[in-house]
């Protein structure tokens with residue numbers, strides 16, 4: 001039977017407020033220059049990521065596939081990502097591994113010239129749960145399905161603990177991850193709760209190639225599960241964990257000194273992309289705003305990418321940056337709740 005979970009997530013995230021209560025990116029304030037000595041037309045936002053040329057440091061984060069209705073969403077995202085020369089991920093490919101007839105809801109992405117394609121599986125599925133662990137062949141299939149350059153292994157234990165059908169065994173993930181990291185190019189990815197410094201050091205030790213921090217500041221999957229909560233269940237933990245996790249900027253601060261980092265979780269504008277890059281990220285990823293655009297059309301996704309690019313260039317001009325390397329020298333001030341995390345962790 002095809003799971004409806006994927007389409008339920010899409011509908012809830014598109015229609016309900018499932019954001020964390022506080023977006024910590026708003027606590028970073030940027031020191032501007034009134035005399036920037038830069039021409040907007042000369043600003044270069046292109047970059048290279050592991051030898052792949054990208055036109056902007058923006059990624060459409062992993063979201064969907066696995067239900068017939070999600071194919072068009074992935075296609076709209078892929079058309080726009082190809083046109084604008086940026087990277088994108090697909091959602092967990094477990095559904096296609098279990099039901100190959102759903103493969104086209106993911107493989108549609110490989111029909112467009114997206115310069116950086118990221119496959120996706122869940123860390124909990126690396127070990128036996130109620131269902132047996134994914135095999136290396138299953139993982140190879142997920143990568144080939146979208147002709148991916150990287151495989152994101154997503155960590156979503158908060159969500160797994162809360163959802164009625166969740167995979168609740170966390171023991172043994174690290175050693176399996178170590179084994180598959182020898183075979184595949186892996187990005188360790190959180191989904192809204194952020195990685196700790198220890199997590200990131202441990203990832204580096206076993207040859208993980210990059211980190212997508214997926215921190216707390218934007219979409220909260222505990223909140224999503226609160227809307228999905230089975231009324232038969234008499235244990236409600238979902239709202240309790242709505243605001244669980246490490247703020248995205250804190251994860252980026254640590255991760256970027258250790259591995260190439262994608263800033264994500266609550267990235268809502270080109271200014272947020274800039275803030276991620278100030279803290280050392282190579283790129284920034286955004287999910288739910290792109291879902292909403294993709295539900296409209298591919299043109300709407302292109303428009304959103306162009307808006308992010310324009311906002312990024314404006315703030316680069318206002319801080320005297322000609323290229324992405326210059327951003328590292330920009331001064332900033334940490335305010336509000338973020339300053340407490342900044343000083344204590």
Ligand SMILES: Cc1cc2nc3c(=O)[nH]c(=O)nc-3n(C[C@H](O)[C@H](O)[C@H](O)COP(=O)(O)O)c2cc1C
Nearest residue numbers: 061062063091092154191214218219266286287288
């Ligand atoms: C509809 C939707 C589905 C998602 N599904 C996945 C998934 O299958 N795998 C994954 O790694 N992350 C998934 N995510 C998490 C996002 O990649 C991202 O880490 C998270 O939403 C935080 O980013 P945001 O605040 O910009 O939305 C999903 C997000 C959305 C909005």
